[in-house]
Amino acid sequence: MATYTGLDRPKSKFYYQFWGFAFVLGLCGVMALLYYSTKQVEYTWRWNRVPQYFIYDDKVNIRAEMEGTIISIEEAGEDVLVTVRGDDGEESHTLPQSSLLLSQGDYVYAGDSIGFYTQTKPGILIEGLLLTLEVSALAIIFGILLGLFTGLARISDNPALRWGAIVYIELIRGSPLLVQIFLWYFVVGTVINSMLSQYGIGQISPLWFGVMALAIFTGAYTAEIVRAGIQSVHRGQMEAARSLGMTYPQAMRRVILPQALRRILPPLAGQFISLVKDSSLLGVISIRELTKASREVVSSSLQPFEIWIVCAILYLFLTFTLSMFVQYLERKAI
Amino acid sequence: MHKPPIIDVQSIDKFFYTPERLQALNRVSCTVDHGEVVVIIGPSGSGKSTFLRCLNRLEYADSGHIIIDGVDILDPKCDINAIRAEVGMVFQSFNLFPHKTVLDNLTMAQMTVRGRSKKEAEAKGMALLEKVGIAEKFAAKPDQLSGGQQQRVAIARSLAMDPKIMLFDEPTSALDPEMVGEVLDVMKNLAREGMTMVVVTHEMGFAREVADRVLFMDKGEILEQGAPEHFFTAPTLERTKEFLGQIL
Numbered sequence: 076m077a078t079y080t081g082l083d084r085p086k087s088k089f090y091y092q093f094w095g096f097a098f099v100l101g102l103c104g105v106m107a108l109l110y111y112s113t114k115q116v117e118y119t120w121r122w123n124r125v126p127q128y129f130i131y132d133d134k135v136n137i138r139a140e141m142e143g144t145i146i147s148i149e150e151a152g153e154d155v156l157v158t159v160r161g162d163d164g165e166e167s168h169t170l171p172q173s174s175l176l177l178s179q180g181d182y183v184y185a186g187d188s189i190g191f192y193t194q195t196k197p198g199i200l201i202e203g204l205l206l207t208l209e210v211s212a213l214a215i216i217f218g219i220l221l222g223l224f225t226g227l228a229r230i231s232d233n234p235a236l237r238w239g240a241i242v243y244i245e246l247i248r249g250s251p252l253l254v255q256i257f258l259w260y261f262v263v264g265t266v267i268n269s270m271l272s273q274y275g276i277g278q279i280s281p282l283w284f285g286v287m288a289l290a291i292f293t294g295a296y297t298a299e300i301v302r303a304g305i306q307s308v309h310r311g312q313m314e315a316a317r318s319l320g321m322t323y324p325q326a327m328r329r330v331i332l333p334q335a336l337r338r339i340l341p342p343l344a345g346q347f348i349s350l351v352k353d354s355s356l357l358g359v360i361s362i363r364e365l366t367k368a369s370r371e372v373v374s375s376s377l378q379p380f381e382i383w384i385v386c387a388i389l390y391l392f393l394t395f396t397l398s399m400f401v402q403y404l405e406r407k408a409i
Numbered sequence: 410m411h412k413p414p415i416i417d418v419q420s421i422d423k424f425f426y427t428p429e430r431l432q433a434l435n436r437v438s439c440t441v442d443h444g445e446v447v448v449i450i451g452p453s454g455s456g457k458s459t460f461l462r463c464l465n466r467l468e469y470a471d472s473g474h475i476i477i478d479g480v481d482i483l484d485p486k487c488d489i490n491a492i493r494a495e496v497g498m499v500f501q502s503f504n505l506f507p508h509k510t511v512l513d514n515l516t517m518a519q520m521t522v523r524g525r526s527k528k529e530a531e532a533k534g535m536a537l538l539e540k541v542g543i544a545e546k547f548a549a550k551p552d553q554l555s556g557g558q559q560q561r562v563a564i565a566r567s568l569a570m571d572p573k574i575m576l577f578d579e580p581t582s583a584l585d586p587e588m589v590g591e592v593l594d595v596m597k598n599l600a601r602e603g604m605t606m607v608v609v610t611h612e613m614g615f616a617r618e619v620a621d622r623v624l625f626m627d628k629g630e631i632l633e634q635g636a637p638e639h640f641f642t643a644p645t646l647e648r649t650k651e652f653l654g655q656i657l
Contacts, residue, residue: 315504319518320494
């Protein structure tokens with residue numbers, strides 16, 4: 076215990092025990108304070124109401140499609156086969172026996188409920204989580220491609236490419252993401268969708284404008300990370316590759332980028348974790364990602380404490396998984 | 410019939426702006442014949458590395474002509490990548506590709522530049538590793554090798570391209586003293602096989618033993634040149650005597 080690592084005098088073993096204990100105590104203190112303060116506002120915790128927003132059983136009614144008489148009810152294991160005969164033919168429905176509401180000889184009108192079955196469905200929070208995942212994954216993929224291209228353009232000799240990259244990076248980094256999302260959806264989106272409708276082509280959904288806004292925002296930051304990574308590779312590497320007769324693109328692809336990408340994995344991970352969290356802004360253009368889904372649940376359930384805590388934990392789950400994945404890549408790359 | 414020189418440098422200048430203007434090369438001319446081993450010596454900052462780097466256009470000379478095997482590489486229209494494939498270069502800091510294995514270091518350019526198949530490139534690579542004496546390390550990563558081994562891999566990497574000329578930029582300066590010998594041995598064998606070599610080095614023993622000609626550079630100019638026996642025993646210029654007096 077207490078192997079000496081620092082530049083100061085070695086610590087006694089009680090040092091670690093004491094401060095370790097102090098940390099746990101502090102943590103418990105914060106929890107207790109939180110609990111105490113919610114008691115003060117007389118908030119009723121109802122954690123049992125939370126699971127239904129993850130998964131729930133939906134009751135689907137089975138209705139008659141025509142007017143007629145039920146002529147037969149045949150049992151088939153757990154299910155029953157109900158046959159209705161009307162003026163212009165017969166129809167049959169399969170449904171669980173336990174849910175059967177009618178009996179043989181009953182007269183039904185079109186739209187009458189014969190029975191129902193239950194279906195397990197993902198709740199609104201899970202749907203939001205999946206949408207957040209989808210939007211983030213798409214934005215990360217496009218962001219990497221855009222960032223890689225812009226990073227390379229940024230260090231290119233070609234003035235058009237270089238200045239283009241600089242303008243793009245400065246513009247995007249200089250305005251708030253929320254404003255950019257509004258611009259993409261309400262300005263660019265309106266223009267594109269009205270043009271599309273003029274030509275009678277279908278509309279582009281808000282999701283794609285959201286992905287575009289996020290990808291372009293991330294691309295600018297990724298470009299600077301990529302540029303720094305490329306420049307961190309010793310220039311001797313490029314010289315060695317070129318002196319063997321490799322062209323610039325060959326040397327970039329086979330020698331410089333593989334080394335640069337390894338080094339920029341940690342900052343890239345940080346950037347993409349930011350992106351997952353920034354996707355919470357997409358609620359403003361009616362994309363029902365996790366945050367917007369949570370807001371809807373809060374307004375219907377009136378359980379803000381539980382839902383927002385769960386929402387934060389779900390984000391933590393996403394970002395932590397991403398961070399673990401990148402750490403795995405880093406370890407594999409060495 | 411005398412073959413034309415394989416390297417013909419005609420009056421090149423090179424300026425650096427750092428930011429003050431610095432003339433690194435001042436009207437340097439020289440020729441190197443097929444199979445000749447030329448050693449360049451001189452104090453640091455004399456422009457010898459710059460001169461060497463001009464020969465495969467890692468530095469672009471500002472004026473003059475550099476004819477490599479009949480092609481003027483200062484002509485912007487020349488295919489510099491094709492020239493570089495014929496001119497191997499060995500660096501002071503090895504510059505092996507650290508993310509690739511030793512064998513992959515040798516095969517990469519063969520496949521991308523020479524268009525050889527993987528099998529062909531690997532056979533060639535293994536033969537060269539055998540030649541420089543580290544065939545057993547083919548699967549290692551460069552940072553698992555000693556400096557001397559890395560430099561021998563770097564030489565093998567250049568040789569894999571079947572170059573007509575080899576340039577060496579202080580190949581032993583970054584090595585521990587006990588590893589200098591193994592690298593110099595590889596270079597001596599290469600010279601004996603008739604490779605055209607231009608070597609910037611501080612190894613006077615190597616210059617004496619292997620060089621056909623020694624060039625002495627100072628302040629961006631070639632001050633004196635001659636066969637090593639003449640050069641080391643009876644230099645003509647005071648500056649050369651002074652330099653040799655300091656290092657020998």
